[in-house]
Amino acid sequence: MIEDEELAKLFKAESAEHLARLDDGLLHLEKTPSDQAILEEVFRESHSLKGAARMLGLSKIETASHGLETILNSARKGETPLMPDVIECMTIVLGDLRKLVQEALEGAPVSHPPLQGEGWGGDGLNLADGRSGIMSPHPLPNLPLEGGGATPDKPAPNFTEPFHIETVRVETRKLDDLLTLVGELSVIEGRAQHRQLLLDALQEQWVVLERSRRKFQLMLRDVKTEASTSEALRQMLHTETEVLAQLGARIKVARNAFCEDGALLQITVNTLKERVHAVRLLPLSTVFALFPRMVRDLAKQQGKEVELMIEGGEISMDKRILEEMKDPLMHLLRNALDHGIELPAERERQGKPRGGVVRLRAVRDGGGVLLEVHDDGRGLDMEAIRQVALKHGLHDETTLAAMTPAQLQQLILRPGFSTSTFVTELSGRGVGLDVVRANVEHLKGDIRIESSPQQGTVMQVRLPLSLATTRLLLAGVGDRLYGLPIESIYTSRRIREENIFTLEGRPAIELDGQSLIAPCLVDLLELPAENQGNETVCIVIQVGDERLGLRVDELLGEEEVVAKPLGAPLTRVRNVSGLTILGSGEICAVLNPADLMRSAHKPGTKMRSAELGMKKEVVMATILLVEDSALVRAMEKRILEDAGYEVVVAVDGLDALNALGRRSFAAVVSDINMPNMDGLMLTARIRQEPRYKDLPVILVTSLASDDDKRRGLEVGANAYIPKPSFDQRVLLETLRRLI
Numbered sequence: 001m002i003e004d005e006e007l008a009k010l011f012k013a014e015s016a017e018h019l020a021r022l023d024d025g026l027l028h029l030e031k032t033p034s035d036q037a038i039l040e041e042v043f044r045e046s047h048s049l050k051g052a053a054r055m056l057g058l059s060k061i062e063t064a065s066h067g068l069e070t071i072l073n074s075a076r077k078g079e080t081p082l083m084p085d086v087i088e089c090m091t092i093v094l095g096d097l098r099k100l101v102q103e104a105l106e107g108a109p110v111s112h113p114p115l116q117g118e119g120w121g122g123d124g125l126n127l128a129d130g131r132s133g134i135m136s137p138h139p140l141p142n143l144p145l146e147g148g149g150a151t152p153d154k155p156a157p158n159f160t161e162p163f164h165i166e167t168v169r170v171e172t173r174k175l176d177d178l179l180t181l182v183g184e185l186s187v188i189e190g191r192a193q194h195r196q197l198l199l200d201a202l203q204e205q206w207v208v209l210e211r212s213r214r215k216f217q218l219m220l221r222d223v224k225t226e227a228s229t230s231e232a233l234r235q236m237l238h239t240e241t242e243v244l245a246q247l248g249a250r251i252k253v254a255r256n257a258f259c260e261d262g263a264l265l266q267i268t269v270n271t272l273k274e275r276v277h278a279v280r281l282l283p284l285s286t287v288f289a290l291f292p293r294m295v296r297d298l299a300k301q302q303g304k305e306v307e308l309m310i311e312g313g314e315i316s317m318d319k320r321i322l323e324e325m326k327d328p329l330m331h332l333l334r335n336a337l338d339h340g341i342e343l344p345a346e347r348e349r350q351g352k353p354r355g356g357v358v359r360l361r362a363v364r365d366g367g368g369v370l371l372e373v374h375d376d377g378r379g380l381d382m383e384a385i386r387q388v389a390l391k392h393g394l395h396d397e398t399t400l401a402a403m404t405p406a407q408l409q410q411l412i413l414r415p416g417f418s419t420s421t422f423v424t425e426l427s428g429r430g431v432g433l434d435v436v437r438a439n440v441e442h443l444k445g446d447i448r449i450e451s452s453p454q455q456g457t458v459m460q461v462r463l464p465l466s467l468a469t470t471r472l473l474l475a476g477v478g479d480r481l482y483g484l485p486i487e488s489i490y491t492s493r494r495i496r497e498e499n500i501f502t503l504e505g506r507p508a509i510e511l512d513g514q515s516l517i518a519p520c521l522v523d524l525l526e527l528p529a530e531n532q533g534n535e536t537v538c539i540v541i542q543v544g545d546e547r548l549g550l551r552v553d554e555l556l557g558e559e560e561v562v563a564k565p566l567g568a569p570l571t572r573v574r575n576v577s578g579l580t581i582l583g584s585g586e587i588c589a590v591l592n593p594a595d596l597m598r599s600a601h602k603p604g605t606k607m608r609s610a611e612l613g614m615k616k617e618v619v620m621a622t623i624l625l626v627e628d629s630a631l632v633r634a635m636e637k638r639i640l641e642d643a644g645y646e647v648v649v650a651v652d653g654l655d656a657l658n659a660l661g662r663r664s665f666a667a668v669v670s671d672i673n674m675p676n677m678d679g680l681m682l683t684a685r686i687r688q689e690p691r692y693k694d695l696p697v698i699l700v701t702s703l704a705s706d707d708d709k710r711r712g713l714e715v716g717a718n719a720y721i722p723k724p725s726f727d728q729r730v731l732l733e734t735l736r737r738l739i
Helices: 005-031 036-056 059-076 084-106 172-222 227-280 291-302 319-340 344-349 382-391 397-402 405-413 433-442 593-601 630-642 653-662 679-688 706-714 728-738
Strands: 281-283 306-311 316-318 356-365 368-375 446-452 456-464 470-477 480-485 489-494 501-503 506-511 514-517 537-543 546-552 554-561 576-581 587-591 622-626 646-650 667-670 697-701 719-722
Touching (some): 005 084, 059 084, 227 281, 291 306, 316 319, 319 368, 319 433, 319 456, 382 405, 405 446, 470 537, 470 587, 537 554, 537 593, 546 593, 622 630, 622 653, 630 646, 646 653, 653 667, 653 679, 667 679, 667 728, 679 697, 679 706, 697 706, 706 719
Parallel strands (some): 622 646, 622 667, 667 697, 697 719
Antiparallel strands (some): 356 368, 368 456, 446 456, 470 480, 470 554, 576 587
16 A cells, blocks of 8 residues: 555556556557557656556555556567457456555455466466567456446446546646746736826826816806807816816726726636646645655665665645756755765764764745755865865965855755766766756755755755746846846845945955945946936845845845746846836746846946945957958947957958957858858858857848748747848847857
């Protein structure tokens, strides 16, 4: 019997689907045994059922499924013809499988005939151990039948009992689409609130107009004019009064109706959002259940004694998060086994129990979940981390000496960082933890490390419960809007010029008695000077234990949005995780807090501070300009040089390849239609060279159709700018983003 309730529910639904498809497939094969497509499908279903049973330790179901799989595999290869007696054999075993599944789910034994009976061995079939030989020409023995003509494997159906379908299996793609629509509905709700503000403004204008009309009416009473003129004015005023009254009444009715509909829409959207989110939530035990056997096998392979303790498996999270966290959690557990837990003899010398303990724990943390992988092993070797960081040139000796233990520990999350001096099956290749960090940040989470010598290491991962919508704090910088995920906000406050000082060459402020780096957001985003404002507000973000101040012009409130990832070719833009459309219709960039943190602490990053009288230092790069037209080449060269770039020109693709062989460039700006080698072929040749895989290529061409743009992006161009709508600001902004 399956003891775990959640796993039992999953196996119940999955096995029912496999058995139903096996039943349908065997019925079809009875009529058309040569249908190869159905044969392949039935084979896959038996294989999948066997795999599910093996995962849960259901040996009887695994054995019977393997027997079916063996016969079907033999039929696929043309070794065993699907004669009626063979299909009848498989149908009987299918009935036994149903009873075995029922027994595994309910615990009570279900009577069924043995899987191996008289006449099933020898040169016939043996489904019990999965062996298949040559079919015997003799008919199968008669199996005992139960009353009513029903076979023991398939009792006669009772049509008088009510039929209930307890669960419905839905493709996750359909759920994803539904969840996206719910998110879009939330955006529509936000827009409706903006429309309500518009109606409020219309009503206020009507009130002002009505007051003016009344004043005019009072003034008219005091004016002494001829009777005819006075009567005409009164008639005009009377008509306008009626029109205004009707307008005011209609505005009031529209506003009240809109308010009622808006309130109903809000209630419906919130309810629908909760229900759809609940459909996608699955318990963490769905993923946690995969690890005990893995830990056991790996520990045995390394000669270690390890016990895996799991807590919090009942907590539910979004299905997508569970799927994408399987590999990161596997990496963390492998690292705990390989780097953390010592061999039994070593643990005994240190006075520890021979067996190590690895805890996989989940707890609720505000609006999210905290995952912990904790081992009681040797802990991190801080000196080894310093030496590797020094060897790789991550920091100099002075900087490393000034780092706190927490800062040093975070270095192991850098790409390619490894303190292992040899390669094993589990580690030593310099990959793993940087992948964990990237995946966690992609899921809008963060990772933190705590370690004590000889006491163990704790890897903490904080994740949201769902990724459907994001609540943003909106900030204004110049004439642009930017959004920061609300879960990364620590606090915000207004600042004065005299409160800004210099810390390690960077502008900083004092927060809670501690110094905090606080650059201008425009500096981190590398925006041009015209986008710089007064930066009177400082937003403090927090990633793990680190905090960073971001100086902006103003705060514009909060809004729940559906953030869309950037499409090709901008699949990865530093500091930006996506875009969204606000309720007001404005486009807003969603910023990446972890990227902003790294940009602020990146060595050599130059930051502007007008309050301190410092100018932003800009180091311009060299651009390879490829253009066969002398006039266009001269114009584009002037544009790039006026922006401060050094420009090297080439007249066609072959000339450009020669130039690339002589020196390095920060980017390539190329036409498409050129002699000898056009821009598309040049781009393809550039992408074939591994050393140029990250070299930005921008195509500026007169070919402006959608097909032309598609071909340009398919060969590997990062951006495509049509000449008919050419704007030098677009070119310069694109270069700033890509370099």
